[in-house]
Amino acid sequence: MQPVLNVEDVKRVESGLTEVGVSISELMHRAGTAAANEVMRTDDVSSVTVFCGLGNNGGDGWVAAESLRKRDIDVTVVTPVAPDDIQGDLARVVAKSAQSAGVKMLVAPPKGRVEELLLSTDVVVDAMLGTGFHGDPRAPFDIWIECINASGATVIAVDVPSGLSAQTGLASSRCVIADMTVTMLVLKPGLLADMGRDACGTIVVAPLAEQTERLVLEADPVAWRADLEDYVDVLAPPSNAVDKFTRGSVLVVGGSLRFPGAPLLAAQAAARSGAGYVTLAVPEPVAPILQSQMPEIPVMGLPSDPDGTFSAEAADIVAELALKRTATLVGPGMRVSGGTVGVVSKLISSEVPLVIDADGLNCLARLTSNKLDDFPELLRRNEPLILTPHRRELGRLVGQQEVPPASLTAAMEAARRIVWTDGGSEITVVAKGSATACVSVDAAVLPKPGPAALATAGSGDVLGGVVAAFLARSNVGNDDLPVLSALACEVHGYAGSIAAERFGSHGVMARDIIDALGLAEDALEEQIAFPESTDMD
Numbered sequence: 001m002q003p004v005l006n007v008e009d010v011k012r013v014e015s016g017l018t019e020v021g022v023s024i025s026e027l028m029h030r031a032g033t034a035a036a037n038e039v040m041r042t043d044d045v046s047s048v049t050v051f052c053g054l055g056n057n058g059g060d061g062w063v064a065a066e067s068l069r070k071r072d073i074d075v076t077v078v079t080p081v082a083p084d085d086i087q088g089d090l091a092r093v094v095a096k097s098a099q100s101a102g103v104k105m106l107v108a109p110p111k112g113r114v115e116e117l118l119l120s121t122d123v124v125v126d127a128m129l130g131t132g133f134h135g136d137p138r139a140p141f142d143i144w145i146e147c148i149n150a151s152g153a154t155v156i157a158v159d160v161p162s163g164l165s166a167q168t169g170l171a172s173s174r175c176v177i178a179d180m181t182v183t184m185l186v187l188k189p190g191l192l193a194d195m196g197r198d199a200c201g202t203i204v205v206a207p208l209a210e211q212t213e214r215l216v217l218e219a220d221p222v223a224w225r226a227d228l229e230d231y232v233d234v235l236a237p238p239s240n241a242v243d244k245f246t247r248g249s250v251l252v253v254g255g256s257l258r259f260p261g262a263p264l265l266a267a268q269a270a271a272r273s274g275a276g277y278v279t280l281a282v283p284e285p286v287a288p289i290l291q292s293q294m295p296e297i298p299v300m301g302l303p304s305d306p307d308g309t310f311s312a313e314a315a316d317i318v319a320e321l322a323l324k325r326t327a328t329l330v331g332p333g334m335r336v337s338g339g340t341v342g343v344v345s346k347l348i349s350s351e352v353p354l355v356i357d358a359d360g361l362n363c364l365a366r367l368t369s370n371k372l373d374d375f376p377e378l379l380r381r382n383e384p385l386i387l388t389p390h391r392r393e394l395g396r397l398v399g400q401q402e403v404p405p406a407s408l409t410a411a412m413e414a415a416r417r418i419v420w421t422d423g424g425s426e427i428t429v430v431a432k433g434s435a436t437a438c439v440s441v442d443a444a445v446l447p448k449p450g451p452a453a454l455a456t457a458g459s460g461d462v463l464g465g466v467v468a469a470f471l472a473r474s475n476v477g478n479d480d481l482p483v484l485s486a487l488a489c490e491v492h493g494y495a496g497s498i499a500a501e502r503f504g505s506h507g508v509m510a511r512d513i514i515d516a517l518g519l520a521e522d523a524l525e526e527q528i529a530f531p532e533s534t535d536m537d
């Protein structure tokens with residue numbers, strides 16, 4: 001797994017490196033050289049334009065320019081001020097050095113001149129704004145960003161694409177869209193989430209010093225990006241000596257007359273994710289509707305209120321059923337009512353491996369008056385509990401219902417409040433979004449995100465079914481629940497990619513993701529076993 005550090009903690013690595021004799025100036029030289037090395041790896045590069053800002057990110061750019069000049073590349077720096085007028089000492093020194101080495105420059109050029117230069121540029125190096133950037137890019141950077149994005153040149157961003165927050169992954173309207181980002185020392189969360197996914201292109205981490213790895217670990221990574229090899233051994237090895245029950249049995253509890261389809265999607269997804277026996281428990285009037293849809297999945301009708309949701313009597317029956325299954329998923333389409341809150345509450349207090357999704361989470365929010373983190377006794381259990389909220393559901397659980405977490409880091413913080421309420425490793429929160437974090441008390445694991453085609457109604461129900469099936473099939477201890485959940489997310493995401501190939505990136509429906517789940521898991525397992533053989537990107 002690759003560590004991810006909050007931007008403020010990167011400074012701790014920087015000062016640790018200074019203590020072992022690697023100065024900031026030396027780091028800047030190594031950073032600029034690392035960026036230049038990536039430029040040199042680009043095919044057929046002869047002319048490069050480096051856009052430099054006024055801080056240390058700009059300093060990296062000047063170093064890169066000088067390094068490229070020495071390798072006979074035709075390089076021009078575009079800068080708001082001449083080297084002598086740069087305020088920061090480090091950046092001024094390297095800028096003057098590049099100037100003395102014969103690097104060409106354009107100081108505060110008009111827009112038309114920048115556009116003209118870009119016409120003959122093969123590679124742009126974006127060294128305008130790095131981790132010191134806040135707010136919206138001001139002139140002239142806003143204009144230069146526009147020119148770069150319109151240029152068609154290959155763009156290599158230094159540390160972070162200008163305009164993107166390396167911490168939050170949020171960007172204003174002006175943000176460099178790079179083909180590659182050479183990020184210094186360590187991954188930062190904003191590169192992996194939200195707009196970061198569109199802006200960074202391929203991410204290359206330049207460690208810059210041999211002590212970096214140790215110092216990064218000491219700086220307490222906020223998350224870990226999973227690699228495929230991390231998933232080895234998470235699921236039980238295949239065996240022919242199984243029957244439908246030993247392959248893992250899943251109970252899906254949910255549905256209402258208003259939303260009968262959601263639990264069916266989840267149950268189908270569980271069946272397509274390798275659970276040998278999947279059962280649905282739904283309110284009585286919903287049962288005949290579903291039974292006709294899916295002959296493989298037995299449907300049980302449980303006591304219902306007149307509005308077609310579970311009644312109070314359903315709770316004990318559900319708990320008894322759950323005790324006989326390897327894992328239970330509760331929530332899809334069940335609505336929030338006295339009866340459904342009772343069902344969720346009963347399941348939580350039963351020692352059964354449990355996944356709570358969708359309205360199951362909203363019931364939990366109701367039960368705890370939007371302060372789940374104030375109810376440690378509720379969450380204290382031995383068997384696994386996996387919550388799969390999207391950001392609005394997550395917000396409702398921790399009192400942020402008006403303003404849900406807006407970034408991956410904010411979502412991880414909210415998820416941490418929940419898992420720390422209990423403090424045990426049996427709870428994992430899968431904080432879903434365009435990038436997802438699987439958070440436990442020990443770690444936050446970031447699966448490789450799937451395509452935007454996953455953002456379609458019912459897709460979350462499908463994920464719930466996959467997570468429940470993997471929980472039923474797994475042989476891991478509670479400590480590995482974040483990795484197990486991350487694998488479920490990757491299979492879901494990969495199934496989304498297969499479905500997008502089949503139906504077009506705008507044409508995917510939740511059912512298409514379900515149909516691709518089995519193939520997605522096979523493909524991923526092949527990748528895990530033979531990592532070099534195929535390229536998943």
Ligand SMILES: NC(=O)C1=CN([C@@H]2O[C@H](COP(=O)(O)OP(=O)(O)OC[C@H]3O[C@@H](n4cnc5c(N)ncnc54)[C@H](O)[C@@H]3O)[C@@H](O)[C@H]2O)[C@@H](O)CC1
Binds near residue numbers: 011055060131
């Ligand atoms: N942390 C480290 O160990 C290393 C950092 N290095 C570089 O240093 C960078 C951070 O340097 P700095 O802290 O100087 O920050 P930056 O260079 O990212 O940005 C600071 C500059 O941008 C300006 N700025 C901020 N917001 C702006 C806005 N909205 N519009 C226009 N201008 C704006 C500031 O006035 C300042 O001049 C990193 O991104 C990386 O590229 C590297 O030199 C090597 C190692």
Ligand SMILES: Nc1ncnc2c1ncn2[C@@H]1O[C@H](COP(=O)(O)OP(=O)(O)O)[C@@H](O)[C@H]1O
Binds near residue numbers: 432434436454461492
């Ligand atoms: N832009 C995106 N890129 C990748 N995955 C996404 C994106 N948007 C949503 N997803 C994924 O799709 C699923 C949507 O779940 P959810 O919001 O619960 O949907 P629903 O409630 O409609 O079932 C989650 O797994 C989420 O991580």
Ligand SMILES: [K+]
Binds near residue numbers: 128
């Ligand atoms: K940059």
